[in-house]
Amino acid sequence: MAPHDKIVPITKKTIPNNVLHVLQNCDCVCFDVDSTMLTCEGIDEMARYAGKHEEVKALTKKAMGGNMSFRECLTERLEILQPTAQLIQEMIEMKPPGITPGFQELVDALRSRGTEIYLVSGGFDCLIVPEAAKCGIAPNHVIANTILFDKEGKYAGFDKNNFTSENGGKARALQYLKDSFKFNKMIMIGDGMTDAEARPPADIFIGFGGNVKRDAVKEVSDYYTSSFFSILEALQLK
Ligand SMILES: [Mg+2]
Structure with a gap:
């Protein structure tokens, strides 16, 4: 079921x-x-779309095991992803989340x-x-x-x-x-x-x-x- x-x-x-x-x-x-x-998780979708899923996944794992604050984690993930306005626009058009x-x-x-x-x-x-x-x-x-x-x-x-x-x-x-x-x-x-x-x-x-x-x-x-x-x-x- x-x-x-x-x-x-x-x-x-x-x-x-x-x-x-x-x-x-x-x-x-x-x-x-x-x-x-x-x-789904927006940041995972973004990482997948940007072709950087593995890097972000590794960082998430590190954050969960350590004392990383939410802000540090957010900062590091976005530094890896470097999302552009164009990427966001394409994501919205191509991959609407359920x-x-x-x-x-x-x-x-x-x-x-x-x-x-x-x-x-x-x-x-x-x-x-x-x-x-x-x-x-x-x-x-x-x-x-x-x-x-x-x-x-x-x-x-x-x-x-x-x-x-x-x-x-x-x-x-x-x-x-x-x-x-x-x-x-x-x-x-x-x-x-x-x-x-x-x-x-x-x-x-x-x-x-x-x-x-x-x-x-x-x-x-x-x-x-x-x-x-x-x-x-x-x-x-x-
Ligand atoms: Mg949630």
């Missing part, structure tokens, strides 16, 4: 009370993007209840904004990193003021949203530990294993699921 199939029947017994309560009463849901909203099944349906259902949707990512807005647009999510609801280009379209670094360009960035991004828009109940949904770190300020963290399963993330989740359809069912439970 495919991982995105509707498999687990959701009842009030299979989802914790507090999760159900927050889900049905939240005014803001923040989704991670890479391996959550989208089926949107995870059920994401659109869940977003639509949340919105019809008046819930605000944000995408909070350590990836790149140039790749995320076009995919967000397909789901009706505006650029000002995307918090991610910005690659900078010079006049010729060559790589010129990244915007270091962005929340998610540093460790703990997702928590800071959610706190900013909470303070700015006075949200009462916020949910973070994602596949990684950096997503789990956004609670608090998120009231609950839903771990998502539909694309990549991580036991460490499952352990710290208020609720863990491999299908957006399960969250949709829970949202609609009477």
Whole structure:
């Protein structure tokens, strides 16, 4: 059975009370993007497209084993990739990443209840904004990193003021949203530990294993699921 199939029947017994309560009463849901909203990792796709997948993979391995900060890792990966404006444009046109099944349906259902949707990512807005647009999510609801280009379209670094360009960035991004828009109940949904770190300020963290399963993330989740359809069912439970 495919991982995105509707498999687990959701009842009030299979989802914790507090999760159900927050889900049905939240005014803001923040989704991670890479391996959550989208089926792949943007930087891996970029590396593959630039023909530098092996180099980036080796760096990722090194970063996971050492004490490299998120920013150092981001800096080094981009130094290897040297993405140009042209490469990004070609990527968007040639290799659109897949949107995870059920994401659109869940977003639509949340919105019809008046819930605000944000995408909070350590990836790149140039790749995320076009995919967000397909789901009706505006650029000002995307918090991610910005690659900078010079006049010729060559790589010129990244915007270091962005929340998610540093460790703990997702928590800071959610706190900013909470303070700015006075949200009462916020949910973070994602596949990684950096997503789990956004609670608090998120009231609950839903771990998502539909694309990549991580036991460490499952352990710290208020609720863990491999299908957006399960969250949709829970949202609609009477
Ligand atoms: Mg992710």
